[in-house]
Amino acid sequence: MKETWDRECDVLVVGTGAGGMTAALRARDLGLDVLLVEKSDRYGGTSAVSGGGIWIPCNHRIAALGGQDSAQEAIHYIRTVTKGVVDDGRIEAYVEHGRRMVEYLEQNSRVRFEAQPAYADYYPEVSGGKPGFRSMDPLPFDASQLGDEFERMRAPSPGTLMMGRIGMTMKEARVLLCRGPGWFGLSLRILWRYWSDLGGRLRSRRDRFLTLGNALIAALRSSLQDRGVPLWLEAPLQSLIEVDGRVTGAVLQHQGRTLRVKARRGVVIAAGGFERNQAMRSQHHPQPSQAQWSATPPFNSGDGIRAGQQLGAATALMEHSWWAPTTYVQGEEKQRALFVERTLPGCVMVDSAGQRFVNEAAPYTDIVYAMYAHNAKGQGTSVPCWMVFDAEFRRKYPCGALLPGYAQPDSRVPEHLRSYYQKADSIEALAAKIGVDGQGLARTLERFNRNAALGQDPDFHKGESLFDRYYGDPHVQPNPCLAPLLKAPFYAVQVDAGDIGTKGGLLTDVHARVLREDGEPIAGLYAIGNSAASMMGATYPGAGSTIGPAMTFGFLAAEHIHSQEAAAHVAPAREMQHDA
Numbered sequence: 117m118k119e120t121w122d123r124e125c126d127v128l129v130v131g132t133g134a135g136g137m138t139a140a141l142r143a144r145d146l147g148l149d150v151l152l153v154e155k156s157d158r159y160g161g162t163s164a165v166s167g168g169g170i171w172i173p174c175n176h177r178i179a180a181l182g183g184q185d186s187a188q189e190a191i192h193y194i195r196t197v198t199k200g201v202v203d204d205g206r207i208e209a210y211v212e213h214g215r216r217m218v219e220y221l222e223q224n225s226r227v228r229f230e231a232q233p234a235y236a237d238y239y240p241e242v243s244g245g246k247p248g249f250r251s252m253d254p255l256p257f258d259a260s261q262l263g264d265e266f267e268r269m270r271a272p273s274p275g276t277l278m279m280g281r282i283g284m285t286m287k288e289a290r291v292l293l294c295r296g297p298g299w300f301g302l303s304l305r306i307l308w309r310y311w312s313d314l315g316g317r318l319r320s321r322r323d324r325f326l327t328l329g330n331a332l333i334a335a336l337r338s339s340l341q342d343r344g345v346p347l348w349l350e351a352p353l354q355s356l357i358e359v360d361g362r363v364t365g366a367v368l369q370h371q372g373r374t375l376r377v378k379a380r381r382g383v384v385i386a387a388g389g390f391e392r393n394q395a396m397r398s399q400h401h402p403q404p405s406q407a408q409w410s411a412t413p414p415f416n417s418g419d420g421i422r423a424g425q426q427l428g429a430a431t432a433l434m435e436h437s438w439w440a441p442t443t444y445v446q447g448e449e450k451q452r453a454l455f456v457e458r459t460l461p462g463c464v465m466v467d468s469a470g471q472r473f474v475n476e477a478a479p480y481t482d483i484v485y486a487m488y489a490h491n492a493k494g495q496g497t498s499v500p501c502w503m504v505f506d507a508e509f510r511r512k513y514p515c516g517a518l519l520p521g522y523a524q525p526d527s528r529v530p531e532h533l534r535s536y537y538q539k540a541d542s543i544e545a546l547a548a549k550i551g552v553d554g555q556g557l558a559r560t561l562e563r564f565n566r567n568a569a570l571g572q573d574p575d576f577h578k579g580e581s582l583f584d585r586y587y588g589d590p591h592v593q594p595n596p597c598l599a600p601l602l603k604a605p606f607y608a609v610q611v612d613a614g615d616i617g618t619k620g621g622l623l624t625d626v627h628a629r630v631l632r633e634d635g636e637p638i639a640g641l642y643a644i645g646n647s648a649a650s651m652m653g654a655t656y657p658g659a660g661s662t663i664g665p666a667m668t669f670g671f672l673a674a675e676h677i678h679s680q681e682a683a684a685h686v687a688p689a690r691e692m693q694h695d696a
């Protein structure tokens with residue numbers, strides 16, 4: 117039987133996050149004919165709504181900034197924090213090629229990064245950990261370079277924008293967070309930047325000064341436009357086509373049709389994780405686990421992972437996520453991650469018994485591990501838990517969707533946010549409103565406040581790590597993460613066991629080839645990003661630990677595909693269907 121194809125290419129890349137786009141770019145530069153396809157009506161995925169940071173040990177900017185790093189230290193650090201669950205080869209490949217990937221993009225595309233000297237690794241006190249430099253942020257990008265493609269890019273998360281609308285860099289956001297030196301002038305400059313873009317303002321509210329994940333995705337998309345790489349939106353992968361043990365193409369939906377796309381050299385699955393698939397969460401995750409708690413756009417439902425499993429691919433780490441505490445905002449399609457506000461002085465996180473159970477400033481993934489671990493002990497419900505703060509915290513700092521009180525007093529909180537938080541004049545009254553044991557909460561605060569006034573947290577050590585203090589308030593001393601909760605009214609926000617993507621996925625090797633249960637690669641099939649089992653094990657070594665590997669292994673997948681001979685497809689095609 118002769119195979120029939122609706123479209124042919126050398127490399128089919130499924131998914132338009134930063135990893136997929138990097139794979140597409142590198143493959144194109146190696147002379148391969150690439151087709152990039154995306155399930156939703158916008159490209160960019162979670163990568164577009166993210167901070168866009170990448171964690172690249174030994175990156176080429178470190179020395180010029182006066183820092184120091186070595187492959188040996190980086191490998192030792194990753195091995196230590198991943199506790200032996202990740203193959204050494206992948207760790208070594210990441211450290212060796214992450215740096216090369218960034219340099220390549222900077223020299224050959226519109227993508228630009230800067231290293232963050234003060235952004236510590238998440239466990240800087242662990243041997244091989246660093247006080248900064250490994251995390252890199254994308255430089256801002258002018259959306260006018262994208263032309264009409266700007267409209268097709270996924271918009272940023274409102275939580276990453278000033279007043280939910282205006283782009284800020286990570287550095288700017290940090291100054292504004294605690295009203296650091298020059299914050300007022302900076303606010304005016306940001307507002308001016310936005311309003312003085314008359315061309316942009318005449319078109320829409322959306323800021324064309326792109327930062328964070330939007331800047332990264334725009335730079336990648338624009339570089340792909342330079343190369344003429346086609347991108348199909350609303351073209352979900354349905355299944356892979358395998359011939360004699362080799363993946364030769366895929367079945368897609370596109371514009372109301374079912375299409376068979378031949379991939380002469382390989383298919384790269386870059387279709388994100390399964391965080392939006394309730395059945396997979398129920399099967400694999402600790403419980404309870406809800407798809408709507410995720411801070412990601414609602415399209416990553418494990419399609420790529422299941423398509424690989426249909427061909428006998430092995431999976432790993434399915435019980436893990438890039439966990440992050442999240443809060444629900446009425447009317448928004450994804451929840452908001454609480455990355456920084458927990459760190460600030462004057463708040464605690466408590467269970468239904470009113471007890472603290474975690475260092476609130478710990479890395480976000482660890483917070484949710486602690487929520488589940490504590491919940492399992494049965495001493496009090498911590499999935500969900502509550503973030504409790506006082507009037508002083510409310511006045512000075514943001515919390516999730518709430519701007520600081522000085523900019524948005526309670527009287528000006530919009531209608532849709534009225535149910536976002538609870539408020540009461542006493543701790544007991546607040547506890548009654550949120551269904552928490554009032555006496556327990558009062559006891560917790562009595563102890564917490566006494567120690568916090570001294571800048572100490574003997575129970576959970578908040579503010580002791582250099583990482584904790586990065587988002588602390590430097591005006592508050594001796595511990596920028598600790599202050600007693602004294603001033604009424606008191607507030608509480610419900611916190612869910614959310615995520616910024618899942619970690620479990622197809623098992624891959626150093627070239628991002630998908631492996632079968634017996635360890636043999638499936639020829640022609642590659643997986644990267646959250647479609648692949650994370651090379652960071654159960655942990656999160658530093659800011660950018662998800663997109664950094666996604667881009668690096670996308671880069672390596674393209675290079676490996678290029679190194680392979682094109683397959684001669686002679687046998688009849690066998691389609692592997694999977695449940696949509």
Ligand SMILES: Cc1cc2nc3c(=O)[nH]c(=O)nc-3n(C[C@H](O)[C@H](O)[C@H](O)COP(=O)(O)OP(=O)(O)OC[C@H]3O[C@@H](n4cnc5c(N)ncnc54)[C@H](O)[C@@H]3O)c2cc1C
Pocket residue numbers: 130131132133134135136153154155156158159160161162163164165166167168169170171273351352353354386387388389411412415416417418419420438453615616617644645646647659660661662663664666
């Ligand atoms: C608010 C926020 C901030 C974050 N900040 C950072 C950060 O600074 N640094 C960092 O490293 N990580 C960060 N993360 C996490 C990070 O964004 C994700 O883990 C990462 O972007 C996942 O990349 P990916 O390529 O696997 O998936 P995605 O970027 O989600 O891309 C996958 C794409 O595949 C598409 N797709 C799904 N199914 C199919 C199908 N069947 N066919 C075709 N296409 C399909 C999806 O629609 C999506 O566009 C953040 C996350 C959030 C929510």
